[in-house]
Amino acid sequence: MRFKTLLLTQPSIPHIDHIDHVDHRRRAIVRGAASVPLLATAMFVRPALADPTVTHASRRLLGTRVDMVVQGDRHGVAQAAIAVAFAEMMRLEQLxxxxRPDSQVSALHRAAGRHPVRVAPELMTVLQAAAAVSARSRGAFDITVGAFAGWRFGADGNRLPDAAELARERALVDYRQVMLDARRGEAMLARAGMRLDLGGIAKLPILDAGMQVLRRHGLANAMVNGGGDVLAMGKLQGRDWRIGVRDPLAPARLLGVLQVSDAVVASSGDYERCFVAGGRRYHHVLDPATGLPSAGPRGVTLVAPTVAAVNGLGAALMVAGQSAWDRLAGRLAGVDGLVVGDRGRWISPGMAQRLRRA
Structure with a gap:
């Protein structure tokens, strides 16, 4: 899945790539910032590295690198909270x-066109959110793009499906054919062969689940960064968290810095998973109407007070374009946006006030 985001009694603690504190933290965070140059956002935590109350951890999850930075007076509590937060995010990713053949999404695929499947409340919530964004975006966002299964992007090789393959698969793409019965806790794909891709709608809720674990363990100041999607709670050393926004046209460069507290920064871009074939560039954000990469913006960054306010909107705007801003996000309280395309940038008034020079 590409999305594509405390010891209780004796839980199974996941392997964490590193939890760094005091002396070791500097090396880990600086190395991490350099090793993920294509993320849509970047962390600025170097001023906090000498603070013994600041703990950093990272691991590979959700098809990307997930970082947590926590400030708390009790280091042992922060470490335990982080471990359980990662365990909860892993549980939801597996769901x-x-x-994964044992996931509930795979169970829906196997039962497509045959019968409904009982799903966990967390998955039902994500499916309901997807249905709402799909309706509001008039199908620009559609989780049934998973039917376009012939595309390959990344380390395991690249593949461009042919026109006949895409034509066959387009018949299976229709968000209105995802049937939900919240009362029974059941979902069903109406047609055999339908498949889901929750990459644009599940990552933020999963990252938020990790953040809620930290909150339940009494931590009030934390940041979770998952592949460019950032959740910030409280402050770092009494100051707002500083989040760098990368330029989709030149990802090694920052467009500016956002200072946020108790906010979500959600970024979508076409530059992390892409390849060139026949002189043409192909990326992983697919247009549900064609099965081909979207021809809209190159990147979208949104800031909002909650995950629910922006979940799925970045992917929808990548397909629908900046002209859909008013319909999709412009009337939502507290939502600000930056849309970058080959022909220039568009920035909402609120984002213009938020964004500062790097």
Whole structure:
């Protein structure tokens, strides 16, 4: 799944790539910032590295690198909270992954066109959110793009499906054919062969679940960064969190810095998973109407007070374009946006006030 985001009694603690504190933290965070140059956002935590109350951890999750930075007076509590937060995010990823045969999403695929499947409340919430965004975006966002299964982007090789393959698969793409019965806790794909891709709608809720674990363990100041989607709670050393926004046209460069507290920064871009074939560039954000990469903006960054306010909107705007801003996000309280395309940038008034020079 590409999305594509405390010891209780004796839980199973996941392997964490590193939890760094005091002396070791500097090396880990600086190395991490350099090793993920294509993320849509970047962390600025170097001023806090000498603070013994600041703990950093990272691991590979949700098809990307997930970082947590926590400030708390009790280091042991922060470490335990982080471990359980990662365990909860892993549980949800396993539930919603389209690549795991034991996931509930895979169960929906196997039952497509045959019968409904009982799903966990967390998955039902994500499916309901997807239905709402799909309706509001008039199908620009559609989780049934998973039917376009012939595309390959990344380390395991690239593949461009042919026109006949895309034509066959387009018949299976229709968000209105995802049937939900919240009362029974059941979902069903109406047609055999339908497949889901929750990459644009599940990552933020999963990251938020990790943040809620930290909150339940009494931590009030934390940041979770998952592949460019950032959740910030409280402050770092009494100051707002500083989040760098990368330029989709030149990802090694920052467009500016956002200072946020108790906010979500959600970024979508076409530059992390892409390849060139026949002189043409192909990326992973697919237009549900064609099965081909979207021809809209190159990147979208949104800031909002909650995950629910922006979940799925970045992917929808990548397909629908900036002209759909008013319909999709412009009337939502507290939502600000930056849309970058080959022909220039568009920035909402609120984002213009938020964004500062790097």
């Amino acid at each position: 919603m992954s389209r690549y």
